[in-house]
Amino acid sequence: MLLEIDNITLLYGRIQALHGISMQVEQGEIVALIGANGAGKSTTMRAISGLRPIASGRIMFEGEDISNVRADLRVIRGISQSPEGRGVFPGMTVRENLDMGAYTRKDSAAIAQDLDRVMDLFPRLKERERQQGGTLSGGEQQMLAVGRALMSRPKLLLLDEPSMGLAPMLIQQIFTIITEINQQGTTVLVVEQNAQQALSRAHRAYVLETGNIVKSGTGPDLLHDPAVKAAYLGVA
């Protein structure tokens, strides 16, 4: 088991955002996390990447308890998050942003290789290498955020709404890229509003509702689940 979340709760001040969530991600999987606005999807991602401390429960990564490990050290262990709202450094060029993704790495030859790979995945980024992150279009920033997350060569890639603000064609494209990355060996946990895409690409998925996991199953199963269809796929 690559990631094992065991009954975690999380508080924002007095507001409880997660009420005892458990989920697992196996090596090599794409796992999707879907749910309505405010369900706690991003919060779950923050708990895994370490941006927010959990109040109780346990987060295990590669068999070790990382619940109390600082966010920057979790990156070194192999967890990389592309945050909601993208988090592109506005005052850095595209290239510098990508270099930030490899901040913890020292293997410069392999970094150069990964840079080429990201540029191949997103040719748009190559064209804009010298442009400031803050002046990129929303979609370009999204590509940059995903590409940057890849630059740490993560074992587990956390993507929080990678399709947000993208044109339909680009959404298709970004999910194709996610599948590609996965086939190259990276495990992916993806949060998505676009449940249709997420469920059809994911091996497994969890449904989150007001801080609780209410359903889980394989992607295809959930895709055909009547309740999921009604709530998240916009089909009655």
Place this chain on the structure above:
Amino acid sequence: MNFDDLFRGFEELTITGLAQGSVYALVALGYTLVYGVLRLINFAHSEVFMFGTFAAVWIWGVMGFDADSSRPAVWLALLLILVAMVFAALVSGGVAMLVEVSAYRPLRKRNAPPLAFLITAIGASFVLLEFMALPFMSDRRQIGMPPMLPTAPIISVGGWEVNPLQLMTIVVALVMMFSLDWFVNKTKFGRGIRAVAQDANTAALMGVNKSRVILLVFLLGGLMAGVAAVLASMRTGYTRFNIGFFLGIKAFSAAVLGGIGNLRGALLGGLLLGLIENYGAALFGTEWKDAISFLVLVALLMFRPTGLLGESLGRARA
């Protein structure tokens, strides 16, 4: 207004202003770096500077030079100054890091509100001030600096005369500032600093250790202040426990003038403030020297609230 004085002394006023402005700029960098990353005005920075001046006196004293010594040979003076700069930079850098670790870091751990940081900054400043004032100089007198560089002009072209200390001050300050600019914009550590300044959470997601970056920022500011301390106290010829007070305010103003959070703004603001002060003093009389620089600052902020170059460490390019 006395335009005669301004015109007659123009060359000298300019050179003095640039030398003084270089010192402001070096100290301003400390304010601007910390502000850029933490959005905090580190009031204790003036005392970081003050410790640098005492470090210089002390190390020169250890090497057998005090206010009563005669002027050493030029090569020896240069060597002594170099030693003092390195030592003062280390002491000031150390004090700056100590303030961060003992005063600010505990507040960050507790998610303290900005006001708590502000009060703590003022408190830290007083602690350092009294640390120097109480035990080491009970009568709070000033301590003289040993004479170092010859005072005769080293450059003399037309009406432009530059003495060795002025030349050294301007050159050293520029070299330090360009090195810092390079470090922040071109190295990996510098990128880490900019990342934390622009978005601390995302920086953590990149594996940047925020505490270490903050410590580095205090160290860099301290190093600059220590070098500035040696240059400044050779000019004043003495130091006192409260020598940092006015200089700190001036340097802070320089940082605001250029755009706080902006490294190149600190350079521009410092040099401008030095010039304005000197021209203003000639024009309106020396007693107006300090008032004029603040008037200019206030007037400028009315038109450009973010200073001449705007903030940049946090947003656009540093």
